[in-house]
Amino acid sequence: MPAPVPVLLIVRELSLGGSERQVAEIAKSLDRSRFDPRVGCFRPGGLRAHDLRTAGVPIINFSVPSLVSVKGLLRIARYIREENIQLVHTFDTPANLYGVPAARLAGAPVVLSSQRVDRALWPAAERHALRIVDRLTDGIVVNCEFLRRHLRDEEKVPATSIHLCYNGIDTGSFYPQRGSRPEALRNAALVVGVVCSLRPEKGLSTLLDAFAALRACVPAVKLAIVGGGPCLAELQQRACLLGIFPDCIFEPATPQVAAWLRAMDIFVLPSLSEALSNSLMEAMACGCCVAASRIGGNPELVIHGETGMLFTPRDVTELAEVLRLLAGAKGLRDRLASNAVHLIESRFSLEAAARRMAEIYSSLLA
Numbered sequence: 001m002p003a004p005v006p007v008l009l010i011v012r013e014l015s016l017g018g019s020e021r022q023v024a025e026i027a028k029s030l031d032r033s034r035f036d037p038r039v040g041c042f043r044p045g046g047l048r049a050h051d052l053r054t055a056g057v058p059i060i061n062f063s064v065p066s067l068v069s070v071k072g073l074l075r076i077a078r079y080i081r082e083e084n085i086q087l088v089h090t091f092d093t094p095a096n097l098y099g100v101p102a103a104r105l106a107g108a109p110v111v112l113s114s115q116r117v118d119r120a121l122w123p124a125a126e127r128h129a130l131r132i133v134d135r136l137t138d139g140i141v142v143n144c145e146f147l148r149r150h151l152r153d154e155e156k157v158p159a160t161s162i163h164l165c166y167n168g169i170d171t172g173s174f175y176p177q178r179g180s181r182p183e184a185l186r187n188a189a190l191v192v193g194v195v196c197s198l199r200p201e202k203g204l205s206t207l208l209d210a211f212a213a214l215r216a217c218v219p220a221v222k223l224a225i226v227g228g229g230p231c232l233a234e235l236q237q238r239a240c241l242l243g244i245f246p247d248c249i250f251e252p253a254t255p256q257v258a259a260w261l262r263a264m265d266i267f268v269l270p271s272l273s274e275a276l277s278n279s280l281m282e283a284m285a286c287g288c289c290v291a292a293s294r295i296g297g298n299p300e301l302v303i304h305g306e307t308g309m310l311f312t313p314r315d316v317t318e319l320a321e322v323l324r325l326l327a328g329a330k331g332l333r334d335r336l337a338s339n340a341v342h343l344i345e346s347r348f349s350l351e352a353a354a355r356r357m358a359e360i361y362s363s364l365l366a
Helices: 018-029 047-054 070-082 093-106 124-134 145-154 204-215 232-242 257-262 278-285 316-327 330-347 350-365
Strands: 005-011 035-041 059-061 087-090 110-115 139-142 162-164 190-195 221-226 248-251 266-269 289-293 309-311
Touching (some): 005 350, 018 047, 047 059, 070 093, 087 350, 093 110, 093 124, 110 145, 139 145, 190 204, 190 278, 204 221, 204 232, 257 278, 266 316, 278 289, 278 330, 289 316, 289 330, 309 316, 316 330
Parallel strands (some): 005 035, 005 087, 087 110, 139 162, 190 221, 221 248, 289 309
């Protein structure tokens, strides 16, 4: 039986983000009889580091202080050569920009990058650099059909170089389970919420405005916003101006994501730009009734009226109408939530993602 193929997965850091979660889950889930996975990062520590070590996946800290560090690039290339790494796969933009050239310098047989967000979010200089890096890879892995079209039509990447692997959700951790809510939500009759990074592209002001309209006609409703980011103070100020701050819970980023999701009756993702949202998938897996903006990869998960509800980005009136409909129809919420759980379990499990990634790796190594 042939020895497992050494593969190196690279990400900037091992914190709570979606790319960090996916690189950790893929590394842990790959068939060890076929692949010998290692994870490289530019910064030490992070929540995912513990998960990887527990699963027996080696972590290599390349100590890259910046994307102009020649020493860091040479350090990565030396490791690839010394360990005879056969496949290098970078998982986020910093890793793409730095890890792909290092892998090519080292002579790695197969080099893959990832595109997990709309490139329109990046400054022109970084977008230009990514286009150069595209030409150095043997393929680019995307996590939704929206990004496949984006790379093919707008970035002019050959269709044959684009490989689709949907994100995988750990359904052993994210599953429906009703229990007591966190103390801050204990007296709520209905909980609307979101778990995400508090960044401008998440469109959270739309959610605050729509919640204000809902609160005017639904008693004892609470809004839970779970996560941290640069927009926190701005969102808190807006909640005060709308007069809804007493009914808003701002919870910092937490590893207890599933517990907070299970406390939510309606999960809302009002993004202005989105690929395939881990948070949305986790909410669906936990049995939330979900509403999401009709943008990016969201419609690949939320089939309107079947697995959730869609609304136009930035449209406060439309979102408020959706919230009023769902708030007054528990039967509808339960049906949509049940369908969403089934979709995640059948098509978006970790096992399905690991199988698909193994197929991509094997086809390129062959």
